Amino acid sequence: xxxxxxxxxxxxxxxxxxxxxxxxxxxxxxxxxxxxxxxxxxxxxxxxxxxxxxxxxxxxxxxxxxxx
Amino acid sequence: xxxxxxxxxxxxxxxxxxxxxxxxxxxxxxxxxxxxxxxxxxxxxxxxxxxxxxxxxxxxxxxxxxxxxxxxxxxxxxxxxxxxxxxxxxxxxxxxxxxxxxxxxxxxxxxxxxxxxxxxxxxxxxxxxxxxxxxxxxxxxxxxxxxxxxxxxxxxxxxxxxxxxxxxxxxxxxxxxxxxxxxxxxxxxxxxxxxxxxxxxxxxxxxxxxxxxxxxxxxxxxxxxxxxxxxxxxxxxxxxxxxxxxxxxxxxxxxxxxxxxxxxxxxxxxxxxxxxxxxxxxxxxxxxxxxxxxxxxxxxxxxxxxxxxxxxxxxxxxxxxxxxxxxxxxxxxxxxxxxxxxxxxxxxxxxxxxxxxxxxxxxxxxxxxxxxxxxxxxxxxxxxxxxxxxxxxxxxxxxxxxxxxxxxxxxxxxxxxxxxxxxxxxxxxxxxxxx
Numbered sequence: 001x002x003x004x005x006x007x008x009x010x011x012x013x014x015x016x017x018x019x020x021x022x023x024x025x026x027x028x029x030x031x032x033x034x035x036x037x038x039x040x041x042x043x044x045x046x047x048x049x050x051x052x053x054x055x056x057x058x059x060x061x062x063x064x065x066x067x068x
Numbered sequence: 069x070x071x072x073x074x075x076x077x078x079x080x081x082x083x084x085x086x087x088x089x090x091x092x093x094x095x096x097x098x099x100x101x102x103x104x105x106x107x108x109x110x111x112x113x114x115x116x117x118x119x120x121x122x123x124x125x126x127x128x129x130x131x132x133x134x135x136x137x138x139x140x141x142x143x144x145x146x147x148x149x150x151x152x153x154x155x156x157x158x159x160x161x162x163x164x165x166x167x168x169x170x171x172x173x174x175x176x177x178x179x180x181x182x183x184x185x186x187x188x189x190x191x192x193x194x195x196x197x198x199x200x201x202x203x204x205x206x207x208x209x210x211x212x213x214x215x216x217x218x219x220x221x222x223x224x225x226x227x228x229x230x231x232x233x234x235x236x237x238x239x240x241x242x243x244x245x246x247x248x249x250x251x252x253x254x255x256x257x258x259x260x261x262x263x264x265x266x267x268x269x270x271x272x273x274x275x276x277x278x279x280x281x282x283x284x285x286x287x288x289x290x291x292x293x294x295x296x297x298x299x300x301x302x303x304x305x306x307x308x309x310x311x312x313x314x315x316x317x318x319x320x321x322x323x324x325x326x327x328x329x330x331x332x333x334x335x336x337x338x339x340x341x342x343x344x345x346x347x348x349x350x351x352x353x354x355x356x357x358x359x360x361x362x363x364x365x366x367x368x369x370x371x372x373x374x375x376x377x378x379x380x381x382x383x384x385x386x387x388x389x390x391x392x393x394x395x396x397x398x399x400x401x402x403x404x405x406x407x408x409x410x411x412x413x414x415x416x417x418x419x420x421x422x423x424x425x426x427x428x429x430x431x432x433x434x435x436x437x438x439x440x441x442x443x444x445x446x447x448x449x450x451x452x453x454x455x456x457x458x459x460x461x462x463x464x465x466x467x468x469x470x471x472x473x474x475x476x477x478x479x480x481x482x483x484x485x486x487x488x489x490x491x492x493x494x495x496x497x498x499x500x501x502x503x
Contacts, residue, residue, distance in 0.1 A: 028388065
């Protein structure tokens, strides 16, 4: 999928809002509106960021142990 | 007020090692300072006076027989998400009030073994997230001390203790340290085991140290990891890159202070240049915030389902939001973290440190219900790079302004040497004056 076809902030906001209403009901979804809007902005930035196929594996995703 | 609470810990440890001062005197001076200030500061959840004095007595007896430890007699506070044997780890969560730790977290045990003495537990925002602790700012009680290590920042800033342990997932060591006029050190990710520490977000949580000076941070860090090079002298004036994006996003008095800091470092011989990040700062912040949201949701989901009403509003909302994030974008965020981290690593081929304000602002009024702006600290929690804040300035209303230095991943000791040089060059602000 090219970056151009990734969802916009508005599309992510609608997707998250719909999911919240289904899962938590309209009242809790409304209470989450501000946080979901933030999440939509972050998702849109991440979705649009260019990344080559298999360019980098997940880094420090919880598999590396403590040093001491 | 005893001069023992006002001097750098490094000096007092040396005096104790030379038997000019006793551990009992140092602990007593801190306890007296707590007695005077704590009624309005609210930095401490528990102070274990009897245990601290007993430990000091044991150390003094051993000292009389010639046994002296590297951090002999050094009193410290422990953020209340870190286990201390015999004390509750409450985490600002009332159902945990009776949750007494059966053993010390390894970092507490190590500090004890080095001769340091825990005085008690310091307040945290609930589970080190964002619902505020009762603590106030020692420079102005109407302002936040920052968070989440609110009690640790305020306890050190108010000189009730020379060292406190904190944790940082976004900005929770450096921001409270900066807002409270203290030094805050967050070493490289995984620098010390987080066993015995309640998690918030597994891949972002760091243990950190809050002290009165960078040299004290180096003393304690060097002892904890057995690296004497942390307290060595910076061999030459450093090469420092000032990151412009952060100055542009700062309040005017913070930006003006950073400009002044830049000039003073340059006058002292540092090679200082201005740079821009090789990527969009907003992308870096988005990656941090999204990963944190998902990890907080995973860590707290089951407990929120069971005890939602016992929580403040912040974590349940974060759990509800984080549970909706599509997994594919969480995975992409983790891949981007690696890419962006390598671009930051490459900057250290040219520069010894990056410089930026520790926060965009001074401590905001508590009435706003926020512990402040995490934007300037969270990039370094995401990337696992070491970061340190120095209290280098005071704003128009008497609140501290911090200067933040970032080092290469794994080069904590080098960053501490550079910070000690900067501390000497810039000087540190005066402690708060109490009416």
